Amino acid sequence: MxxxxxxxxxxxxxxxxxxxxxxxxxxxxxxxxxxxxxxxxxxxxxxxxxxxxxxxxxxxxxxxxxxxxxxxxxxxxxxRIQHAEVADMLADYGDSDLLCYRAETPRELVSRQNDLWDPALDWAESALGVRLLKRQGLLHKRQEAEALQTLRAKVHALSAFQLAAFHDLVSMSGSLILGFAAAENWRSVGEIWTLSRLDELWQEEQWGPDDEAQAEAEIKRQAFLHAKRFYDFC
CATH class of the missing domain: 3.30.2180.10 (ATP12-like)
Structure with a gap:
C-alpha cells in the first residue's frame, strides 16, 4: 500500500x-x-x-x-491469479439472476417488470444462446443446467482485464444478463443501470426518495459507468 x-x-x-x-x-x-x-x-x-x-x-x-x-x-x-474462482462466482449469478425473479403484486409493478425486463431476456436468447426462465416470487428455482453451463463458459472466456470490469457490471446490477448486455452494447450503459434499479425506483415512486439511498446509488452508478468504460478499453 x-x-x-x-x-x-x-x-x-x-x-x-x-x-x-x-x-x-x-x-x-x-x-x-x-x-x-x-x-x-x-x-x-x-x-x-x-x-x-x-x-x-x-x-x-x-x-x-x-x-x-x-x-x-x-x-x-x-x-489474473484467481481467474477461475472469480469467473465461477460471477457465473453463479445466472442461477439467481435479478431479471428472472418477478413480483407477484402489485399489478403495476408486475407489468413494468415484464415490459422492461423481458426484452433483456429476449436479447440474451438471441445474442448469448440462453433463455433464462422467469419465476414469480422470491423462492429460488434452479435454471436449466445447459443454460447455466453456456453462460459459465462465456464468463470463463473473458480475459483478466475484461473479468475485472465484468465483476462490477454483474455484482452492481445483480444480473449476469445485464452484465453481458452492458459489455456487448445491447443498450446504453445508463439504460442498463436504470433497468437494474427498477425495483428501487418503484419504491421511490411509492414512498418518496431517500437522500442517503440516492447518494449511495449515485456512487454505484458512477462505478458501473466506469466498469463499462474499462471493459471497452480491453
Whole structure:
C-alpha cells in the first residue's frame, strides 16, 4: 500500500509499447502494481487513460482519483491469479439472476417488470444462446443446467482485464444478463443501470426518495459507468 502514499516525483508521463503490452512510465520508470508486478496493459487506449490519471496527480498520489489504474491493478494482482474462482462466482449469478425473479403484486409493478425486463431476456436468447426462465416470487428455482453451463463458459472466456470490469457490471446490477448486455452494447450503459434499479425506483415512486439511498446509488452508478468504460478499453 505504500505505493499509494507516495508524493509526486515525476515530471513526464509516457505510454510505452513493449513486447508484453502497453505500459506507463514516469520519467522513464515503469509503473508497478501494488504487488510490484509490471503494469502491462492490453490496449493503448487503456494505457493512455491511466497515463492521464498519473499526469493529473499533484502533490500526493490519490487512488480515489485513479479508477482505471485501480482496475488494472486488480486485474493483474487479483483476477489474473484467481481467474477461475472469480469467473465461477460471477457465473453463479445466472442461477439467481435479478431479471428472472418477478413480483407477484402489485399489478403495476408486475407489468413494468415484464415490459422492461423481458426484452433483456429476449436479447440474451438471441445474442448469448440462453433463455433464462422467469419465476414469480422470491423462492429460488434452479435454471436449466445447459443454460447455466453456456453462460459459465462465456464468463470463463473473458480475459483478466475484461473479468475485472465484468465483476462490477454483474455484482452492481445483480444480473449476469445485464452484465453481458452492458459489455456487448445491447443498450446504453445508463439504460442498463436504470433497468437494474427498477425495483428501487418503484419504491421511490411509492414512498418518496431517500437522500442517503440516492447518494449511495449515485456512487454505484458512477462505478458501473466506469466498469463499462474499462471493459471497452480491453
Amino acid at each position: 505504500s505505493a499509494w502514499k507516495q508524493k509526486r516525483f515525476w515530471e513526464q508521463v509516457q505510454v510505452i509499447e513493449t513486447a508484453e503490452g502497453f505500459t506507463v512510465e514516469l520519467d522513464g520508470r515503469a509503473v508497478k502494481t501494488p504487488a510490484k508486478a509490471g503494469l502491462f496493459l492490453p490496449s493503448r487506449t487503456m494505457a493512455e487513460a491511466i497515463a492521464v490519471e498519473w499526469e493529473a496527480q499533484e502533490e500526493a498520489v490519490n487512488p480515489n482519483t485513479m479508477p482505471c489504474t485501480r482496475s488494472a491493478n486488480a486485474a493483474i494482482d487479483k483476477v
